[in-house]
Amino acid sequence: MSPTTTFQDLQAAFPHWTIWRSSADRLWATRNQRLTDAQLSHGLSHTIDADDADQLVAQLRNQEKLATGLLPQ
Structure with a gap:
């Protein structure tokens, strides 16, 4: 993750998702x-990963x- 991108930034941008980093260092x-x-x-x-x-x-x-x-907003 870039130094300016935090989990809080990602979660705020995508509130319908739970985001985490795995032990294999994947998001x-x-x-x-x-x-x-x-x-x-x-x-x-x-679920998606990157x-x-x-x-x-x-x-x-x-x-x-x-x-x-397809999904409610």
Whole structure:
């Protein structure tokens, strides 16, 4: 994670996700809600992971785009 990006920054930017770093030093994010089979089929994910904060943010933004119209705001 960049020195200016903290877990609090990520959590504030993506409040519908819980974000953490694993013992393997990867960043993970899990949705704070269950997804239906239809939402999963549309490409939404319960949990995603990345090597760094920039990759995680890109994936989270992609998930937000995919979720448009499928999830309550």
